[in-house]
Amino acid sequence: MELFEATMGLVKEASKAFTSVLLSLMRSAHWDIAAAVRSIEAASSTATTTTTFTDSLVGANHAKYALESYINRKIFQGFDHETFYMDGSLTSILHPDQHRRDCFTQYRDMKAMDPIELVSILPTCSFGNFCFKKYLSIVHPKMEESLFGDLEQRRQVLDGHHPRSQFYGEFLGLAKAVWLLHLLAFSLDPPPSHFEASRGADFHSQYMESVVRISGGGGGAKVGMSMVVGFPVSPGFKLGNGSIIKARVYVVSKN
Template identity: 65%
Template sequence: MSQVKETSKSFTSLLLSRMRSAHWDIAAAVRSIESATNTPNDHENTTAAIGSHHAKYALESYISRKFFHSFDHETFYMDGSLSSLLNPDQFRRDCFTQFRDMNSMDPTELLGIMPTCQFGQFCSKRYLSIMHPKMEESLFGDLEQNRLVSAGNHPRSEFYGHFLKVAKAIWLLHLLAFSLDPSPTMFMATKGAEFQPEYMENVARFSGRGLPVGQIVGIPVSPGFKLGSVSIIKARVYLVPKK
């Protein structure tokens, strides 16, 4: 999970830098991201407490949600495979073999050889999900990367290279999770929920010695994982004062 965390933070920083270079209204972008994730049951107005200088957490949350969508299915629902149910022991062995073989591979080189492999399909779907055409055109001035990815190819750009590092880290985590018996259960913190240190990790630093009283989840940044009732990876959250 450390690779997921580091690559996600790096890609988020690059995307945020692109937004600033394109003179985006970052505060408006944060509000848009937040409004897209609010539900009728969100009673706490946490968005107002989130400063634009912490937009990176809202953006990372958006990227994380897109990448981890359908993580609990053996192929991210890219097909209707039921191998994990039909032959679970063999499936777990295959997942670990793929994890071991792919761990040291350069994703750019791998996709240069097999652009439409299952990992390549995952990358294509996630890129197109994260990078809306209008967003890409605003940031890069054209839709060249979108056209390449839509055609089943993978750009050799610096930006797409950073994206692939996140994709590989999450793909490896998925393979590792499905090689275990039982598989870990993914969970997300809920916006407006009380901070629970046994299940959550605060991403922002507070001045002083301890966490201020009355903090709640303002942004669920990335998921956590449990094995049975034990939290093995904490969910990362951005905290805000309770109103």
Template identity: 75%
Template sequence: MATNVSNFSDLIQRVAASCLLHPLAAGGHESGDVDAVAHTVIEEYNNSSEDEEKENGVKDVEKSRRIRRVWNNGEKEMVTLIEEVFEAVAEMKKAYVRLQEAHCPWDPERMRGADMAVVGELRRLGVLRERFKRGRRGGCGGGVVAMLRVVVAPYEAAVEELKRELKVKEVEIENLKEKLNTVTCLSNGGKKRGLSKWKVGCSQVLAVAPDPELFEATMSQMKEASKSFTSLLLSLMREARWDVAAAVRSIEAATATPDTATQTTTITPSVAANHHAKYALESYVTRKFFQGFDHETFYMDGSLSSLLNPDQYRRECFTQYRDMKAMEPVELLGILPTCHFGKFCFKKYLAIVHPKMEESLFGDLEQRSQVMAGNHPRSQFYREFLRLAKAIWLLHLLAFSLDPSPSQFEASRGAEFHPHYMESVVKFSGGLVPAGQIVGFPVSPGFNLGNGSVVKARVYLAART
């Protein structure tokens, strides 16, 4: 460059000297001479510059050209990358909108497809991020890097959130596997302590075959669950300011048969309402639950497996009993909401809890709406209901596991008290039932077992009038 500057200065000096020696005149030939000199000098300068560039600047020129080519290629690649990022973002938004639309109305298939589309776009953004990182290491422009960071950051956060949710699901899966192992251990006769709060011995937990003693122990569990649910229902009725005495009279009338409806034996409403209304309410609940107990599916369908293949059906029932015994009903229905037990719960809830009753107790029909939609509410009331439903379902499975099956009986209203087949829900002083007591209304049924033993029917007694 210094040589070029020097040549250029020399050129100026030569042109100036030519002008001094040949002053401008009117004739064109003199001007032409000056032009010829200048032309000659400039041509020499250009030639010398080209020679200089060839000798000293070839390497720099080639380097500059290579840099320009690399930069152009990198710029094109970055522009393409940005376009792909924006395209992925647009598709991500569309997929997320479809995912939201699939929630209302509820459409599992559309939700699954939209969810896969969202995950696919997230993965696509992950690939673009890796390309961006490689380009960054190759020397991308700082402004482009900053812009891409802003665009990609929200989706990186979404990916991290999905990873955390995945870890939570993995923990849930491990818990379910542990519970499954527990059930398998129990079904194979493994030892497990502290699983029952009721008076059930280790023989029930480790039972390998159905027997009458196991049926009696399961019946005791059912009684405890029935008392617990009835107490909760009665407390809700009192909080809602129900006329409990009127409810008792209605239940008493419902238990009357055509033969006993004209009898003069009645229960004093004030006494029943004030002291023993819970027994009348328990009578109502158990009567609804035990309707259809003699059929293998509570008449939910027309199955006749117990008649066509009795031995196989008994084995299947006892297997179901052992598998279900250690599981919480909420967990079971969370996995299989529409299994036979789930359908049993739907049917019995709608039969026991009348719409007016639910609206009076809870102020709305939300739980009923969930049940009718095939779901299971998470309320305390429904949990207690499921506990009783499970106890009766287990009793039913065990009844169809025994050979011969237990025969069910119920004390009728107005019948004479028989201590061999009945037990009073009200305890009398001295433990003996006074003479002249008759059945006011039945509370829960009894069973005759194959070994000759009897599970007594529970009754509410009243004095003969």
């Protein structure tokens, strides 16, 4: 269980790092960051409350959390399935013991590997396909063209190649961290169940941690019941032994 927590810690660091790179590129390309954040949030929900939350609460200083929320939502989508729904595999149900062993073996073998080495050797392995799918999901064409001036990286991905750019390298770091967490989750019996805090939900410190300090309210666990979730930043997990890895959330005042 400590291994899973440590691996989730690596996901958190990789998520922050990739978000920081993406935000820096947006600023260099003279994006209207506040407008971009509104667009990201509006795309994630049709609820009017979403736009209201974002419009009034996410200033330039907190844009990184909204962007990280978007990235995590995309990259964790499908986490509860053994192949992220890339195929209809049911091995974990049909041969559970063997599947758990295989997942841990893959985790152990892959842990020390540089992700670019791995996808260079086997570009269309399961991990490679995961990278293709998630890159195209996170970085849409207009975003890529605006940031880099062309769609060259996207063309390479669509052709089944992994770009050797610094940006794609940063993305691979995050993809590898999430893939390792996924392998580890499916090697455990029972596998951890992952959860995400909902917008507008009361803040519960036993299940959530705040990514921001609230003026007059202290940090995460001291925020209390007067705060609600403005938006989720990263998912949490409940492990088989009952312990909780808290979901990270952007909290706002209930009033």
